[in-house]
Amino acid sequence: MSEHLRVCITGAAGQIAYSLLHPIANGDVFGKDRPLTLLLLDIPQMMEVLKGVVMEMMDCSLPLLKDVIATADPNVAFKGIDVAILVGAMPRREGMQRKDLLKANAGIFTAQGKALDAHAKKSVKVLVVGNPANTNCMIAMLNAPSIPRKNFTALTRLDQNRAQAQVAARLKARCDLVHNVIIWGNHSGTQYVDPTHAHVITDQGKQDVCSAIKDDAWIQGEFLVTVQKRGAAVIAARKLSSAMSAAKAICDHMRDWFYGTKPP
16 A cells, blocks of 8 residues: 545535545545545535535545545644645636636635645645636745745646647547647636647657648637637536536646656
8 A cells, every 4th residue: 555645625515626536535646555534625604515525425435535524624624734636716607707716715825825834744735726726826835935836736737638638629539649738828818728749649650730730720719719718618508617627637637746747
């Protein structure tokens, strides 16, 4: 058995966490031989809902899951943790820009940064998901000066996955055979999606993505806009923000951070 991990997930009664908890506790992120304790943090008003989530985690009968601790106190949730996945924040709703979220969410990440500084391991790996993720990550980092800055990251993997999937669909290829699509800028409508360094694995070997697509107008037009505005499109369709795809991106991000990538 690998070393026991203490993993904190905030916003644990919300939709992203609901899609995230099982793959983490099942060993799909940190390894099939690594026991886990999950520390689930949410606001006091969500404790009854969180109680039901804890019941479901128990009912999944997952052998790696050693304990589940539900709390509304960040000082409890962050105590001795190895991983912090900061999902909890005011969600973006239809018509809102990420800048609209900043005032409401800045206080959350200030308090959580201070609690991380006081209670988490100094080696803790922190992933900020709540939007605007890049700014919230900076706020948390600045309020946790004893934790190395390199231990703080903001989620951009969802945009990368979206771009990879769009390229794969265009080329009628498997998503996992498309590599090195880059997202420049923040997780926002101003990001630039760059496939110029990307390649796809085909029966003939490795092929440059732009050469394979052969359509610069699509790359600079429909492709770019689709990825930039995908979150808003999901909200318009579901009337809720992305949850399942965000949870998958969190899993991908943390797995690669812990174990690295091995591109072909």
